[in-house]
Amino acid sequence: MTAPPPSRLPAAVAERFAREFGGAAPRLFFAPGRINLVGAHLDYNGGDVLPMAVDRGIFAAVRLRADGRLRLRSLDQELAIDVDAAAIGRRTRPEWGWAGYPLGVWHAFLQRTGATAGFDAVFAGDLPMASGLSSSAAIEVVTAIALDTLHGTRLDRQQLALLAHRAETGFVGVRCGIMDQFASALGRAGQVLLLRCAGPRWEHVPFDPSACEVLVMDTRKPRLLAKSGFNERVAQCATAHELLRAHGRDLPHLAAYSLDELERCREVMEDVLFRRARHVVTEMARTALAVAALRRHDYAALGAQLDASHRSTAADFEVSCDELDVVTDAARGCDEVFGARLTGAGFGGCAIALVRQGASAAVAARVGAAFAARFGVQPGFDLLRVGNGPGELG
Ligand code: GLA
Numbered sequence: 407m408t409a410p411p412p413s414r415l416p417a418a419v420a421e422r423f424a425r426e427f428g429g430a431a432p433r434l435f436f437a438p439g440r441i442n443l444v445g446a447h448l449d450y451n452g453g454d455v456l457p458m459a460v461d462r463g464i465f466a467a468v469r470l471r472a473d474g475r476l477r478l479r480s481l482d483q484e485l486a487i488d489v490d491a492a493a494i495g496r497r498t499r500p501e502w503g504w505a506g507y508p509l510g511v512w513h514a515f516l517q518r519t520g521a522t523a524g525f526d527a528v529f530a531g532d533l534p535m536a537s538g539l540s541s542s543a544a545i546e547v548v549t550a551i552a553l554d555t556l557h558g559t560r561l562d563r564q565q566l567a568l569l570a571h572r573a574e575t576g577f578v579g580v581r582c583g584i585m586d587q588f589a590s591a592l593g594r595a596g597q598v599l600l601l602r603c604a605g606p607r608w609e610h611v612p613f614d615p616s617a618c619e620v621l622v623m624d625t626r627k628p629r630l631l632a633k634s635g636f637n638e639r640v641a642q643c644a645t646a647h648e649l650l651r652a653h654g655r656d657l658p659h660l661a662a663y664s665l666d667e668l669e670r671c672r673e674v675m676e677d678v679l680f681r682r683a684r685h686v687v688t689e690m691a692r693t694a695l696a697v698a699a700l701r702r703h704d705y706a707a708l709g710a711q712l713d714a715s716h717r718s719t720a721a722d723f724e725v726s727c728d729e730l731d732v733v734t735d736a737a738r739g740c741d742e743v744f745g746a747r748l749t750g751a752g753f754g755g756c757a758i759a760l761v762r763q764g765a766s767a768a769v770a771a772r773v774g775a776a777f778a779a780r781f782g783v784q785p786g787f788d789l790l791r792v793g794n795g796p797g798e799l800g
Contacts, residue, residue, distance in 0.1 A: 415465040416799055418481060419528045423467040426479055427526045430469065433556065437548035437796035438463035439531075439539040440589035441620060441749045441758050443598060444689070444696040444711050446719045449583025451643050451686045452604040452659025454693045456700075457585055458613060459593025460620075461793035464531040464544040468552040471524040476512060478505045481530035491516075491524055498577050507542055510577030511549040514569045521557045534624050534786065538750025542578075543586035546570035550591075551796045563795065564606075567591035580633060581640045593795035600697055604659055611700050613792050618705045618744060620758055621766045623737065623773060624786035625729035627754035635725065636751045639682065646683040649675050661690050685722035689715060709745025709760050713738060716747035716757075725752030729777075733757050733785055736776035740769045758790075 416434050423432045438459040445455030474491030487505040494513055498506030508527065516522060529548070533539045550566040553559075561569070570587040574580050588601050588608070597610035647660040653671045657663055665687050672680055692711045699707035716734050720726035730748045734757050737746040742765035748757045761769050770787040777785050 413465070413532055415481075415530045415532060419465050419467040419530050422479060422481060423469075423526070423528045426528065427469070427477065432467035432469040432526070432528075433552070434799040435466045435468060435548050435552045435555070435796065436463055436799055437544045437551060437590050438593050438793040439533040439541055439544045440586060440593070441539060441622065441790065442585065442589070443708070443758075444715045444747070445585075445693040446685075446689055446715055446747070447639060447643075447723060447725070447751075448661055448686060448689055448693065449585035449601070449603045450581065450640055451583075451647075451661040453661030453686065453690050454600065454602050454697075455585045456598055456600055456611075456693055456696055457589035458598040458620075459589055459793040459795060460533075460539070460790040462532045462539070462788075462790065463590070463793070463796075464529055464533070464541060464548045465799075466527050466529045466545075466548045466552055468525055468527045468549075468556065470556050471526060473524060474522055475524040476509065477524075477526045478508055479528045480504060481528065491522065496576070497579065504545075506578045507545045507573060508549040510573030511546050511570060512553065513577055514572040515550065515553045518561075518565075518569060519557065519559050521553070521559070523557075525553070525556070527552070534756065534788075537624055538629070538748070538752070538755035539622070540586040540590065540750065542574065543570060543590045546573050547587060547590040547796050551798075555798055563591045564588075566796075581637050591796060593793055595794040596792055598700070598792065604661070611697060613700065614703055615791060616763060617703060619761050619763055619766055620790045621737075621761045621769060622749075622788045622790050623733045623746075623757045623759060623770075624788070625727075625733055625754060625757065625777075626783055626785060627727060627729040629751070629754040635753050639723065639725065642679055642682045643686060646675060646679040649679070650683070660686050663687055681722040681724075685718045688718055688722075692718075705744045705760060709743070712745030712747040712758075712760060719748060719752060723752075727752075727754055729754065729781060730757050732780050733773060733777050734759070736773040737769060739776075740765075740772055742769055
């Protein structure tokens with residue numbers, strides 16, 4: 407598999423913008439999607455995660471308006487939005503669909519800076535939508551960086567990530583942690599992000615693209631339960647944490663407890679809560695081992711942590727599914743694969759495999775055949791590279 411040609415999407419969004427809105431040329435922006443190497447479902451538990459911005463994401467052509475109107479279009483979605491600022495309250499509406507993300511960022515930006523101007527925008531992405539690669543965080547971050555640049559407000563990357571996160575939790579109503587927005591906003595070419603969500607504090611750790619490549623395997627299984635199942639996991643972790651505080655030590659986050667402390671409180675928890683918490687505390691240890699492996703360029707040891715993470719997310723956290731299990735098992739069966747796991751929230755969507763440099767096409771052929779034999783559908787395959795952070799193009 408070879409690198410994709412330079413994206414045609416910047417030209418495509420500019421062309422659609424001219425056709426829809428006319429007038430002065432818009433400015434062009436990009437924000438990346440992400441994969442998470444390890445640290446599954448730790449961000450909202452105050453844990454450590456290891457995401458990496460990828461070389462795909464969301465492009466946007468944007469121009470401010472003098473009035474408070476917002477006109478939003480997408481090359482990937484038919485729904486077009488034309489709404490007055492006065493009609494935008496504190497929450498999105500079902501009829502706004504995908505546009506809830508940029509509208510939420512506009513709302514958060516207004517609250518942060520007082521800027522009331524509306525904007526016209528056309529968006530397009532080269533990430534598989536709704537598949538666990540954070541197209542939603544990318545559209546939030548690209549909107550945030552466009553508004554910040556066009557208004558000259560000079561917010562830093564953390565502030566942009568927090569604005570984007572506020573849009574998703576407050577306006578759209580998904581109780582996600584901060585990982586996706588931080589991974590997109592703080593992306594850096596050739597580096598993965600070690601994000602300690604309890605701070606938040608972060609550092610970048612080099613990732614050697616010549617040693618290992620990231621193969622994304624799209625099961626094409628829609629993540630139907632992702633929102634309800636995700637919010638249920640958040641609530642279960644919060645309950646487990648409350649029980650630990652009441653019966654053990656009073657620590658600020660579930661991820662801060664040790665496995666021993668958890669074991670000591672086992673009898674006060676229902677089994678399902680115990681297993682959710684066990685995933686969280688053991689995943690913390692896996693992130694630490696994965697970071698140590700990455701620092702010594704030991705991709706086999708890193709891959710072993712991905713495998714163990716997948717097993718724990720499947721057995722204890724129960725966010726995997728047959729399709730994700732089969733695709734990752736098939737990948738692990740290939741000698742050139744260091745490790746594989748689901749990425750994102752789970753419940754369908756994509757998995758990733760760390761593959762020895764140059765071997766992705768051979769691995770994709772074998773995994774595709776095994777998956778098709780079981781489910782009668784070919785998964786999608788894509789080779790992702792470590793991407794850069796968001797910014798203005800050209
Ligand atoms: C989704 C959420 C993130 C994170 C992951 C699971 O992508 O948006 O905040 O919780 O799931 O690691």
